[in-house]
Every structure is written in structure tokens, then in C-alpha cells.
Amino acid sequence: MLILAKAVLAMMIGFILAIIFGLILIPLLRKIKVQQRISVFLQNNHKKKEGTPTMGGLIFIIPTIATIIIFLLTDKIDYSENLFIVMFVFVAYAILGFIDDYLSIKRKDNEGLTEIQKILGQLLIALVFFFVFMKSGNDPVLYIYTLGIKINMGWFYGIFLLFVLVASSNAVNLTDGLDGLAGGLSAIAFLAFALISWGTKMPGSESIAVFCFVLVGSLFGFLFFNTHPAKVFMGDTGSLSLGATLASVAILTSHEITLIVVAGVFVVETLVSIAQMISIRFLGRKLFLMAPLHHHFEKLGWAEQDIVKMFWVCGLILSMAAIAFGVWI
16 A cells, blocks of 8 residues: 555656646746747648747656655655666657757757767766666676567677667657657556556666656646647657666666557657668658658548557556566566
8 A cells, every 4th residue: 555655656747747837837838938849741741830839858857857856855865876877868869859949049950960870979978877787787688478488699699788778778769659658658658668667576666666756747738638639748858868867767677578569659750760671762652641650640641649649548558567467578
């Protein structure tokens, strides 16, 4: 019962602070004209969204950080090195996304950091993550519990971690294209990992679980403003941070394989985009009407809300499967 009460409290505080912060931040973003530019390829369907405030990821980032600090100061959770690693990734990728959003707004286009600059930034943060991860006494081991496999990857584990962090952050970034889509899927994914973390006997797993519950509450608060019609977008500030943090939680709880299941929708969105690029480059034709996948459904004439609900349901089904087998997968 104590664990359940702590989980509810974490979500409740995260949610309330996000609502309050959103009510303050959104008018401020409008006032200083922190506005989203819509891609020319989406003008027909998304024309009404032109000028919607962006950088809304701050609505769930700031309350989550504040809540975790409150919990640490009041001894609601214990400090652990793994919690520090998760918080570092959460904040560092948010700063990288914030810089990207800021440059886009300053230049009044959708071009912030170049792809090379963004990847280098992501890799640098991932390298720091790996250094701290190993210094904290973690082992370079990949567990596949269902098959009873334990693989000591040695130095190659570092490359593997870099790939997981960068791929996950970009996957959420790609999926952030419809009102409430990335935010809702992320809330479902972090709720799954909150429950999986609590059942994992790893150092600091309870504090990581509480972090996930807080973030879920904050994301629900963000969705109050971000569901259709969105009053604010999370921007790269939010999407890069969410993806990398989800990956870091999976790594620290030794559920990297489970991440593929929980983040299944994000994975499919990414694979569709890669397949589209390869097909255009080498075959000279499109496999889909538009990538990522959610835009393909838009081109087919689906309503935005119906696409979002379908993707949410898919994410929920995958997460329930991951929770059911999370202690083994």
C-alpha cells in the first residue's frame, strides 16, 4: 500500500505542477512569439497550427525536476547514482532540444541545429552517460531473460548504449507530428517502465520508478494543453529528452530488449521513415504517401484524432504485453 500511495502521490504532484506551469508558460510563449513553423509539405492539413507556441516540453520537464527535488529533500525517495544518471540524461537532452528550438525560432524557419550538430550533441551526452554508468559499478551485460541469455558485451556495450540513446531520442522526435501523439505514447511507455522498474531488483530501481511516475503525471498535465486542438507543442525540447530518458531507464533496469516492445510504435515510425528514404534514394519512388507513418494515414484521409487514438491503443497493447512479461523479457 505504501508503494501504491507513493506512486499516486508522485503522479498527482507532477500533474498539478504541470497544469499550473502550463497556465503560466503558454501565455508567456505567445507573448514572446515562440511559435512553431509548419513544414511546407503539411500546409494543407496543418495550416491552422501555424503560430502555435512551441518549447512546451518545459511544461513536463520543469515540474518533473521540481518534484524529484522535493521528494529527495523530504526523504520520499533515496538518492541513487542511477537516479542521477536518469536526471542527467533528462536535463541534458532537454537542453540540446531547447537549443535546437531556439535556433529555429530565431531564424524563423524549421532549421535549428544541423543534423550533424544534433547527432554530435546526442553522442556527447551518451558518452558521458556511458562513463558515469560504468563508474557507478554497472556491468556491460545484456540480459535476455526469456531465453535465459546473459551476454557480456565488453567495450562493445558502449557502442550499443550510444545507439540505443540516440535512436530512442530521434524516434520520439520523429513521432512528434500530431496533437498529443508523442506525449500520449510517452506517458504510456513511462507508466510501463515505472511498473517494470518497481519489480526490478536493481540498485536505485525504486527511485527510478518514482521518477517515471512523476513524469507520467507531468505528461498528463502537458496533454491537457497538447491534445487536439493543441495549444502548445513540446518541440525538440521535449521529444529529444523523452526518447533518451526512456532509453536510459530501460538500460539502467536491464530491460533494453523490453524497450523495443514498449516503444514499438516509435520503432515502427522510425523504420517507416528509414525505408522511405532508402526507397527514394535507390529506387526513385515512395513506399508510403508520406513519412513518418502518421502522415501516411493523414494523406489517406484519416482524421488526426483517429490516427492518434489508434497509435495510443497500439502503444497501450504493446506496453501491457511488456508489463506482463517485463520481469523476464
